[in-house]
Amino acid sequence: MLTIGKLGQAAGVKVPTIRYYEQIGLLPEAERSAGNQRLYSRKALDRLTFVRHARELGFTLDAIRDLLSLSDHPDQPCAAADAIAKAQLAEIEKRLARLASLKVELKRMVAQCAGGSIADCRVIEVLGNHSLCAAEHGPRESEGDS
Amino acid sequence: MLTIGKLGQAAGVKVPTIRYYEQIGLLPEAERSAGNQRLYSRKALDRLTFVRHARELGFTLDAIRDLLSLSDHPDQPCAAADAIAKAQLAEIEKRLARLASLKVELKRMVAQCAGGSIADCRVIEVLGNHSLCAAEHGPRESEGDS
């Protein structure tokens, strides 16, 4: 049995984050020691590692909740898990495309800065005048990265 | 003079967002009509367009605040604006690299799904077992895109 700190270290997740996951029902309530401290089994570590890894891959907590409940029923077909992963892949590809076009535009902007005064600064100018953009950004979607 | 709705349409920014920008001091307080409704000048439209465009490029509101104050002093050298844009570019390149490696791993995961049952599902398996990863994700940073 691990205390929350050891668990966090082992899984690479911060302690408050573990408590947060429990609070929102992503992890089951932990057993408690005589002194009311959380105790975790090896299985709990696996589960948390799964969560961390999925988070690293950009899955939302909701998607992870679904994946966890799927992995709790290993006899069912894996089409649902596959679908979640595919949706995630599509999301990431969308973001990649968007970031790539932002990068092009930013590069252009930065490259054109001749080091003069603000009045002649392309950075400021391009930001103020959309018609100077290279790329079309397409419709708005969520786009608030990070 | 434009009402807030027209301004929003013209700049491509939602009305509550404009009020929010005013509230946090990113935009100056708007003039008011006799009936207490906000009125905006052409200049305000330019400023808001600048903000929207910078947001689309992924600048934080703090960075935009700096850029705006730079553009309010056009006689100074543009090194600062250039630095902000370069920092933003570096950020975006980091995110691009990260997303690209996530994409590789997700693709591998999805490709290996043979359509069997959860018990054999690579998606679930890979998520649970870090040693099955292809890519190294590097240290944690912010990584919470979109």
Added chain:
DNA sequence: CTAATGTCTATAGCCACTGTAGCTTCAAGA
């Protein structure tokens, strides 16, 4: 036994908005 570290709860804050409720103001049509 003591001191340092770890854990507990509860609560607030972060970013950049978005949504809600309940009101007032305005512009256009009958």
Added chain:
DNA sequence: TCTTGAAGCTACAGTGGCTATAGACATTAG
């Protein structure tokens, strides 16, 4: 002129995914 419906107003709560703080209790090493 009156009415109706859209658009505006304020204030506040909620989103996602944590992170930080405060003050009390538990555990462990020396």
